Amino acid sequence: MSSKNALIEVRNLRRSFDYGAVQALRGISFTVEQGEFVSIMGPSGSGKTTLLNILGALDSEFEGAVTIDSVEMRHLAEPERFRSRTIGFVFQSFHLLPALTALENVQMPMFERKWRASERRTRAAALLGSVGLEHRMDHRPSKLSGGERQRVAIARSLANEPKLLLADEPTGNLDSSDALKILEVLGAIHQQRNMTMIVVTHDCDVAAATNRTLRVRDGQLVEKQISNGA
Ligand SMILES: Nc1ncnc2c1ncn2[C@@H]1O[C@H](COP(=O)(O)OP(=O)(O)OP(=O)(O)O)[C@@H](O)[C@H]1O
């Protein structure tokens, strides 16, 4: 069954809460190839964030098999280490540290590495440049627009050169012009880095920009899946 270029393999994934009273994921199976840009759509409460948390090694209390980069997620010895090396996260509400500048925020995940301070700075500056924020490096989040904050968060998600980028409604808090800019930035990252990316979204424009859309309903994948041909 396993595909040669699969970065993610999910087989019969189930996750319940409250001793089974809430069945958030009810038998989900799919594969994501290395380099694919996939969107996940579905109504509120359908299990999208639950799924993303499992893919991001934030939750191991599931049934079924989830393999990422040949690592079985349920028996991960050091989830923090796996996360910081393999996964980049982008959240709806940015999660930047308010006391730190953009440049410092982007460096935060790098402390896991043995990089020198000068190298961290150079790498963070290059990442901010790649999201079009070279002129905002010394600004704190309160001095940035929502779209700029999310671009800092995207730069931070790339700090340790992850193989997989996971974004949970990255444009959910933004107006349509900022959302469009974020979409361009994500598309450029996908193209330039050939990165595997999964974006949960309610926005049809975001979904249309991805290679493929997985539709979730009541904790299951909707049978007829759409290839966006992008
Ligand atoms: N920690 C938890 N404890 C109990 N129930 C939970 C927990 N996390 C999620 N759920 C429930 O699991 C279901 C799926 O939630 P999830 O957050 O994955 O939905 P979602 O698709 O991300 O929704 P939204 O679009 O509103 O973000 C919901 O019924 C939710 O209430």
Ligand SMILES: [Mg+2]
């Ligand atoms: Mg959610």
